[in-house]
Amino acid sequence: MAIVVGSGAGGATVAKELAAAGHRVLLIEKGPEIDEEDAHRHYANVDAGIKLMRTCCLGGTTMVSAGNAMRCLEEELRGFGIDLSAELAEVERELGVQVLPDDLIGEGTYRLMDAASRLGLTARKMPKFIDPEQCCRDGRCSLGCPVQARWNAVRFIEAARENGATVVTGQEVTGILTRGDRVTGVRCGSRTCYDDLVVIAAGALETPRLIGSIGIPVTPLFCDTFASIGGVCPGIGFDRDVPMGAYIAHESSLILSHYSRQLVATLQGAGHAVGEGDVLGMMVKIADEDSGSVRETIKKGVTAPDARRLAEGSAVAGAILAGAGVEPGTLVSLPLRGSHPGGTARIGVSVDTSLMTSVAGLYVCDASVLPAAPGAPPILTIIALARYAAKRM
Numbered sequence: 001m002a003i004v005v006g007s008g009a010g011g012a013t014v015a016k017e018l019a020a021a022g023h024r025v026l027l028i029e030k031g032p033e034i035d036e037e038d039a040h041r042h043y044a045n046v047d048a049g050i051k052l053m054r055t056c057c058l059g060g061t062t063m064v065s066a067g068n069a070m071r072c073l074e075e076e077l078r079g080f081g082i083d084l085s086a087e088l089a090e091v092e093r094e095l096g097v098q099v100l101p102d103d104l105i106g107e108g109t110y111r112l113m114d115a116a117s118r119l120g121l122t123a124r125k126m127p128k129f130i131d132p133e134q135c136c137r138d139g140r141c142s143l144g145c146p147v148q149a150r151w152n153a154v155r156f157i158e159a160a161r162e163n164g165a166t167v168v169t170g171q172e173v174t175g176i177l178t179r180g181d182r183v184t185g186v187r188c189g190s191r192t193c194y195d196d197l198v199v200i201a202a203g204a205l206e207t208p209r210l211i212g213s214i215g216i217p218v219t220p221l222f223c224d225t226f227a228s229i230g231g232v233c234p235g236i237g238f239d240r241d242v243p244m245g246a247y248i249a250h251e252s253s254l255i256l257s258h259y260s261r262q263l264v265a266t267l268q269g270a271g272h273a274v275g276e277g278d279v280l281g282m283m284v285k286i287a288d289e290d291s292g293s294v295r296e297t298i299k300k301g302v303t304a305p306d307a308r309r310l311a312e313g314s315a316v317a318g319a320i321l322a323g324a325g326v327e328p329g330t331l332v333s334l335p336l337r338g339s340h341p342g343g344t345a346r347i348g349v350s351v352d353t354s355l356m357t358s359v360a361g362l363y364v365c366d367a368s369v370l371p372a373a374p375g376a377p378p379i380l381t382i383i384a385l386a387r388y389a390a391k392r393m
């Protein structure tokens with residue numbers, strides 16, 4: 001049997017792969033099983049200086065993803081002798097990764113792409129794991145897709161169930177059991193579950209607490225810090241565009257088309273009479289320095305180089321927004337956030353290149369193992385790594 005702790009991008013993949021390979025799998029998830037469109041009720045963000053974003057429910061943070069599908073960290077992983085090219089190609093096929101057809105790209109996104117080109121920048125459409133036939137284009141991906149058009153990890157959990165996996169929700173794993181240098185199971189409050197194969201995939205903000213408590217070294221936190229910038233563009237209807245439909249790979253940041261309801265609230269607070277359809281925005285995301293830590297409290301700040309890169313990217317985003325028709329003098333920005341917490345149990349320190357810790361049979365398979373801040377959406381890479389590791393368990 002195998003115990004998998006956490007059901008997000010990493011955990012769901014391992015559960016599916018091990019169940020398909022004939023293992024009896026017990027998947028333990030702290031959060032509840034939910035209707036996908038209710039995912040926004042299950043955010044469990046942490047204010048760590050920068051606001052760190054995640055959800056706690058079956059399917060983990062994939063339940064609120066924007067469906068962005070970029071390969072990242074391939075070179076860094078090759079440096080550890082891990083070649084993910086086959087796994088990434090398999091994952092892209094399985095998730096149906098594609099660029100959305102033109103009719104699913106809205107007016108606001110097109111305006112931003114045109115404005116970027118006029119500034120001499122290359123704006124590309126974002127590859128997505130969204131089925132264009134199903135997409136209802138109401139812009140709600142990060143609240144929870146109402147029509148199941150976007151892939152999420154529950155699909156992998158269903159596949160695991162079909163192969164006999166047991167899925168327990170609403171149970172928090174509170175400790176790891178070991179004898180000598182071997183894992184023997186996990187503790188969930190007063191309950192214990194025994195097995196000699198345990199995969200921790202509780203996400204980068206919980207995994208280091210679990211493995212750190214049995215003496216496995218943990219590593220500093222990154223989060224791909226991002227700034228949201230936007231302004232008034234009356235009647236643009238950008239709130240209904242598929243979010244993050246376009247991106248610009250700038251020198252030191254990834255700049256994306258980006259709508260946030262918080263921008264609307266901030267503009268209203270600044271005295272602008274705007275509704276949800278009157279705002280155009282962008283996100284500036286950087287591969288931040290790994291300056292954070294997950295101990296009793298979680299801390300993540302901004303270093304001087306991070307601040308410089310965010311400022312450079314924000315200046316470019318501001319110029320694009322102005323060129324796209326945002327009213328002069330209306331630009332606002334939101335407090336910094338990070339939606340890709342990772343790196344807290346890295347390959348080469350906390351786990352080996354099979355993702356096993358120094359405790360035999362104890363693995364880590366989530367964003368914690370990433371060796372560096374990707375500065376780009378990490379789900380494809382997390383899934384590919386989890387597949388790679390499952391083949392070696």
Ligand SMILES: Cc1cc2nc3c(=O)[nH]c(=O)nc-3n(C[C@H](O)[C@H](O)[C@H](O)COP(=O)(O)OP(=O)(O)OC[C@H]3O[C@@H](n4cnc5c(N)ncnc54)[C@H](O)[C@@H]3O)c2cc1C
Pocket residue numbers: 005006007008009010011028029030031053054055056057058059060061062064065066067068069070142171172173174201202203204206339340341365366367368376377378379380382
């Ligand atoms: C709003 C938003 C949009 C995003 N959009 C994209 C995107 O478009 N593309 C992309 O590639 N990435 C995106 N990301 C990032 C991506 O969702 C995460 O990087 C990825 O899902 C992390 O996977 P994970 O397996 O490490 O953790 P998670 O998916 O967070 O899963 C961890 C799971 O473990 C559970 N858990 C925690 N502790 C315990 C415990 N003690 N016992 C049992 N269970 C536990 C949690 O409840 C959770 O379900 C987005 C993130 C956010 C916040």
